[in-house]
Amino acid sequence: MLDAAPRFPDLPNLPGVGYKPQHFAALVDDPGAVAWLEIHAENYMGDGGRPLAQLRHLAERFPISVHGVGLSIGGEDPLDADHLARLKHLVGWLSPARFSEHLAWSTHDSAFLNDLLPLPYTADTLARVCDHIDQVQDVLGRQMLLENPSTYLAFDETTWAEVDFLAEIARRTGCGLLLDVNNVFVSATNQQTDPYAYIDAFPLAHVGEIHLGGHDDDTDDTGAPLLIDSHGKPVVDPVWALYAHTLARAGARPTLIEWDNDVPDWPVLEHEAAQAGALLEQVSA
Amino acid sequence: MMRQADFTQAMLDAERAVPAGLSAPGGRPAGRRFDVYRNNVAVGLTEALETAFPVLRMLVGDEFFAAMAGVFLRAHPPETPVLMLYGAQMPAFLAGFPPVAHLPYLPDVARLEYALRVAYHAADAAPFSPEALNSLEPVALMQLRFRLAPAVQVIRSEYPVASIWQAHQVSPVKLPAAQPEDALITRPEFDPHVHLLPPGGAAFIEALGRGETLEIAHLTASDQCHNFDIMPVFGLLLSEGAISIQEGDAIK
Numbered sequence: 001m002l003d004a005a006p007r008f009p010d011l012p013n014l015p016g017v018g019y020k021p022q023h024f025a026a027l028v029d030d031p032g033a034v035a036w037l038e039i040h041a042e043n044y045m046g047d048g049g050r051p052l053a054q055l056r057h058l059a060e061r062f063p064i065s066v067h068g069v070g071l072s073i074g075g076e077d078p079l080d081a082d083h084l085a086r087l088k089h090l091v092g093w094l095s096p097a098r099f100s101e102h103l104a105w106s107t108h109d110s111a112f113l114n115d116l117l118p119l120p121y122t123a124d125t126l127a128r129v130c131d132h133i134d135q136v137q138d139v140l141g142r143q144m145l146l147e148n149p150s151t152y153l154a155f156d157e158t159t160w161a162e163v164d165f166l167a168e169i170a171r172r173t174g175c176g177l178l179l180d181v182n183n184v185f186v187s188a189t190n191q192q193t194d195p196y197a198y199i200d201a202f203p204l205a206h207v208g209e210i211h212l213g214g215h216d217d218d219t220d221d222t223g224a225p226l227l228i229d230s231h232g233k234p235v236v237d238p239v240w241a242l243y244a245h246t247l248a249r250a251g252a253r254p255t256l257i258e259w260d261n262d263v264p265d266w267p268v269l270e271h272e273a274a275q276a277g278a279l280l281e282q283v284s285a
Numbered sequence: 286m287m288r289q290a291d292f293t294q295a296m297l298d299a300e301r302a303v304p305a306g307l308s309a310p311g312g313r314p315a316g317r318r319f320d321v322y323r324n325n326v327a328v329g330l331t332e333a334l335e336t337a338f339p340v341l342r343m344l345v346g347d348e349f350f351a352a353m354a355g356v357f358l359r360a361h362p363p364e365t366p367v368l369m370l371y372g373a374q375m376p377a378f379l380a381g382f383p384p385v386a387h388l389p390y391l392p393d394v395a396r397l398e399y400a401l402r403v404a405y406h407a408a409d410a411a412p413f414s415p416e417a418l419n420s421l422e423p424v425a426l427m428q429l430r431f432r433l434a435p436a437v438q439v440i441r442s443e444y445p446v447a448s449i450w451q452a453h454q455v456s457p458v459k460l461p462a463a464q465p466e467d468a469l470i471t472r473p474e475f476d477p478h479v480h481l482l483p484p485g486g487a488a489f490i491e492a493l494g495r496g497e498t499l500e501i502a503h504l505t506a507s508d509q510c511h512n513f514d515i516m517p518v519f520g521l522l523l524s525e526g527a528i529s530i531q532e533g534d535a536i537k
Contacts, residue, residue: 070367
């Protein structure tokens with residue numbers, strides 16, 4: 001158990017990486033450019049053993065951001081009270097610098113589908129998501145960040161632009177936003193819109209954390225480009241450029257490299273973090 | 286209006302049409318774009334099962350396992366987002382899955398592998414040093430009650446479940462003779478261990494787990510196996526950090 005007062009109350013405006021257990025020894029030996037870590041909440045909900053022992057050790061040394069992938073904030077069903085209690089327990093003992101979740105749903109009728117599923121941007125969805133965020137922030141007793149999704153298709157019933165929808169959620173609930181720049185690029189390509197216009201319209205003052213990651217290239221039935229948010233490759237140059245544009249407008253923000261599939265050796269991941277670090281240095285200077 | 290129930294059903298059943306109200310840019314049909322979600326769900330959960338049941342996968346082959354996982358995940362989608370413990374229904378599923386009816390040991394192999402997952406994430410054991418027992422007279426020792434560490438589990442099987450599992454940790458695999466086996470799972474530090482128990486061992490450990498004294502546990506095991514030798518099994522429990530003394534039985 002850590003002290004009740006968080007050792008690291010904030011994420012620094014420096015690069016972080018998604019923590020993978022295979023990197024434990026290398027990371028502890030020499031973190032290089034990596035100044036903070038993000039964990040997926042659901043991987044640390046066991047009762048003991050190596051995952052929790054490693055996390056306790058790392059939390060002594062690094063600011064930690066807890067990223068939930070299973071709360072189903074956009075779900076039509078009420079939030080899963082058991083899962084919210086597990087999250088409260090984790091956030092309670094760990095006292096992480098940040099907690100974030102997704103503008104998405106993943107559970108229906110008690111079946112957890114293990115994917116971040118899309119939502120129509122309507123008045124109904126807005127009311128439901130805001131109620132759920134109010135509940136999360138009440139139970140956890142802290143502000144959360146909400147992440148913009150990668151989308152592959154659109155809903156005919158949608159009446160809100162995604163940036164306006166996110167801004168309105170932040171205004172109503174007081175939550176912050178997690179801006180995933182790769183998701184912006186993936187969605188804009190898939191929806192055939194302009195990612196720069198998205199960033200320029202985004203309520204950047206609310207952004208408490210930025211995500212960067214790799215994606216896969218595919219095509220849809222008509223041969224139109226279809227990018228898949230796979231987190232299995234390096235960040236591509238157009239996403240680095242979009243990130244630099246974001247930093248120029250928003251200033252430096254804590255920036256995470258997400259690499260969840262085909263996880264590379266530590267030096268490759270650290271190199272990605274160092275690249276983000278170089279861009280952060282330019283705007284901090 | 287598209288409901289999440291329709292989306293869920295269409296995602297889990299590739300034969301179903303893409304739900305109405307979804308489209309690609311320009312109002313074109315969603316088509317393959319919906320398949321991204323279908324694929325993510327199936328691939329993600331299949332990978333979770335591959336991680337959880339590596340020996341089961343070796344026994345049936347990668348291709349068969351992937352197809353079987355597809356059937357399993359549709360019949361038993363996860364009930365919580367805590368995927369580290371996904372697959373609890375796998376043994377029962379295998380027992381009722383006709384294509385593997387000729388491999389009756391598979392459910393017990395799955396039971397053992399699932400127990401290893403549970404052990405990996407179980408609460409840490411209370412610290413206990415076996416040297417504390419050295420000062421006891423044998424009679425006093427036999428009256429002690431012990432607590433099993435949270436990771437400890439006993440798997441009883443009509444099949445050589447421990448040997449099958451062990452055989453798949455090295456290459457080439459040599460399958461063991463057909464005989465009943467009881468396995469013990471321990472977790473001295475962070476990595477679970479599988480041990481083959483001698484006859485009577487399972488009864489001995491289960492009796493300790495019920496809070497019986499060492500003496501009663503010994504008698505219970507001897508009932509099942511007349512030449513049950515307490516020392517190897519008791520020694521194993523101590524050396525693997527699998528037991529601690531119950532409070533109230535503190536050594537004076």
